Amino acid sequence: MTYDGLGLAGFDALPETAAVESLLACCTSPAWARSLVAGRPYPSVEALCEAADAVLAELDEEEIDRALDGHPRIGARPDTAASAREQAGVAGAADTVRVALAEGNLAYEEKFGHIYLVCATGKSGDELLELLTARLGNDPETERRVMRTELAKINRIRLGRLLGDPA
Structure with a gap:
């Protein structure tokens, strides 16, 4: 419902x-x-x-x-209407951005042990990739705080x- x-x-x-x-x-x-x-x-x-x-x-x-x-991975097929709305900026992203997001998601998960979570509302695929790349430089404790804020x-x-x- x-x-x-x-x-x-x-x-x-x-x-x-x-x-x-x-x-x-x-x-x-x-x-x-x-x-x-x-x-x-x-x-x-x-x-x-x-x-x-x-x-x-x-x-x-x-x-x-x-x-x-x-929450689905950023750039993955959204599993709810809310996720689809929130990640709408990825839908029109270039294939190179989508591939880079997929690769970045895997690197992020390997480093931090959880999905890359970001408030994607209003952000383009390029912006989300830029944020992901920057956040890969965080230490685990900092990243956990950032993820909770998001x-x-x-x-x-x-x-x-x-x-x-x-x-």
Whole structure:
């Protein structure tokens, strides 16, 4: 079931199971979703987004890995409408960029042990490749922090769509 455009009041009124399900479409960490549902009602969309950021910051690495499981590789065939929207800039990328992204993804995963996650919304294939190349120079601890920041950005965009708030 899709919940896009639900509104904050609609989200707060959902039965617990449906509310968790709606949040799992934003971020596939069950602990994140359950924690946000437990915090209802929220006085504003911003309050929900701030809670989402705070919960994400406290998740252990295993739970972060669950969140990463909900994202395809940059440049791979998107498996959800949200991923397709977010990676729309890659669709028109030159074949050389797509090949370089695929190769970069593999190098990234080998180095860091998880997928290259970036808030791709509004970025071209060239921009995403440039970011990937730069991030390959990070040490694992720095990169894990960067990845968590990118995940928080993606979660905010998806929460905005869920609640019908484009901001």
